[in-house]
Amino acid sequence: MLKDVFIGLSQNQFLTAAAKKYGLKLGAQTVVAGTNIEETIASIRELNAQGISCTVDNLGEFVFEKEEALKAKNSILEVIESIHANGVDAHISLKPTQIGLDIDYDFCYENLKEIVDAASKYDMHINIDMEDYGHVQPSYDLIDELLKEYDNVGTVIQSYFYRAEDDIKERKDLRLRIVKGAYKEPAEYAYQTREEIDANFIALIEYHLLHGKFTSIATHDHHIINHVIQFVEENEIPLEKFEFQMLYGFRKDMQLDLANKGYNFCTYVPFGDDWYGYFMRRLAERPQNLNLVAKQVFNKRTNTAIGLVAGAFLLGRLTSKKKK
Numbered sequence: 287m288l289k290d291v292f293i294g295l296s297q298n299q300f301l302t303a304a305a306k307k308y309g310l311k312l313g314a315q316t317v318v319a320g321t322n323i324e325e326t327i328a329s330i331r332e333l334n335a336q337g338i339s340c341t342v343d344n345l346g347e348f349v350f351e352k353e354e355a356l357k358a359k360n361s362i363l364e365v366i367e368s369i370h371a372n373g374v375d376a377h378i379s380l381k382p383t384q385i386g387l388d389i390d391y392d393f394c395y396e397n398l399k400e401i402v403d404a405a406s407k408y409d410m411h412i413n414i415d416m417e418d419y420g421h422v423q424p425s426y427d428l429i430d431e432l433l434k435e436y437d438n439v440g441t442v443i444q445s446y447f448y449r450a451e452d453d454i455k456e457r458k459d460l461r462l463r464i465v466k467g468a469y470k471e472p473a474e475y476a477y478q479t480r481e482e483i484d485a486n487f488i489a490l491i492e493y494h495l496l497h498g499k500f501t502s503i504a505t506h507d508h509h510i511i512n513h514v515i516q517f518v519e520e521n522e523i524p525l526e527k528f529e530f531q532m533l534y535g536f537r538k539d540m541q542l543d544l545a546n547k548g549y550n551f552c553t554y555v556p557f558g559d560d561w562y563g564y565f566m567r568r569l570a571e572r573p574q575n576l577n578l579v580a581k582q583v584f585n586k587r588t589n590t591a592i593g594l595v596a597g598a599f600l601l602g603r604l605t606s607k608k609k610k
């Protein structure tokens with residue numbers, strides 16, 4: 287499966303390091319807002335002007351050194367200050383592994399607490415993104431501990447997990463983003479077919495819209511979006527109880543159209559030099575985006591290690607697939 291090739295590429299540490307060195311390549315600039323905070327604030331301003339709020343993700347992967355985790359924490363603190371100083375409509379999304387969950391739980395908790403505390407002073411929301419299955423329970427533990435002191439924290443429910451139904455019921459008083467789930471997970475923990483995942487996605491969204499706090503419906507799937515629009519109308523769910531979310535650069539016309547129709551809309555804005563894993567996961571979800579890569583890899587100006595290695599790897603995998 288092409289999806290597996292991209293998931294494999296997303297976990298390649300050599301390519302991740304090369305990508306950091308060479309800047310946005312391979313078409314990533316269409317789905318990553320920039321490599322620094324100034325460029326990102328400019329992108330947020332443009333979206334805000336169209337009635338769209340933003341959740342900002344300072345990209346980071348494979349953090350196994352304390353120094354790197356502290357650097358990530360400090361960058362996120364800078365983003366919080368920058369959002370406040372520039373008066374833009376945005377909040378933060380972050381991944382626990384980026385600030386040290388794979389290094390030490392208590393170290394990660396201290397970093398996270400500092401971030402949540404800084405944001406709480408500006409009444410800014412912090413969303414804890416959910417990663418692969420092994421990180422789900424420790425991430426919930428972090429959140430439960432933070433909720434004893436703070437209320438500006440929310441998280442993500444991944445519909446492909448069997449445990450999602452229990453998780454959403456336990457956390458109905460939180461602002462939750464509900465998604466299908468981005469990682470490759472085994473049948474031991476997760477639904478495998480599109481039909482099962484979509485059915486659970488809809489059930490979880492409906493549950494949280496009826497019984498939960500605020501719901502962020504994060505999908506590019508127009509079938510799901512159309513279903514939600516009909517459901518909120520039939521059940522008279524007020525507009526202020528939910529929003530739609532999509533990733534930066536995806537289905538821009540639909541993002542604008544939903545905002546123009548009066549729905550709350552929030553765009554997930556990733557930025558930073560650690561863009562590679564994020565970009566490969568997007569290709570895994572939608573291999574049609576491969577034409578973005580093809581154009582860049584075979585463009586002479588992009589004659590970099592990252593372009594050549596990823597291109598060779600991809601071609602190798604694709605041609606070996608064709609031979610079978």
Ligand SMILES: Cc1cc2nc3c(=O)[nH]c(=O)nc-3n(C[C@H](O)[C@H](O)[C@H](O)COP(=O)(O)OP(=O)(O)OC[C@H]3O[C@@H](n4cnc5c(N)ncnc54)[C@H](O)[C@@H]3O)c2cc1C
Pocket residue numbers: 414415416417442444463465466467468469504505506507508509531532533536537553554571572
């Ligand atoms: C804001 C946001 C935050 C997220 N946070 C997390 C997280 O914390 N953890 C996590 O595991 N995952 C997260 N995800 C990823 C999510 O789990 C899915 O992997 C991802 O959104 C792809 O699924 P989908 O629902 O968008 O639709 P898909 O299942 O990818 O697509 C369904 C159908 O929608 C249509 N479609 C989709 N994309 C397009 C397009 N670009 N153009 C035209 N038609 C299209 C097609 O008809 C397609 O067949 C997040 C996603 C979003 C949008």
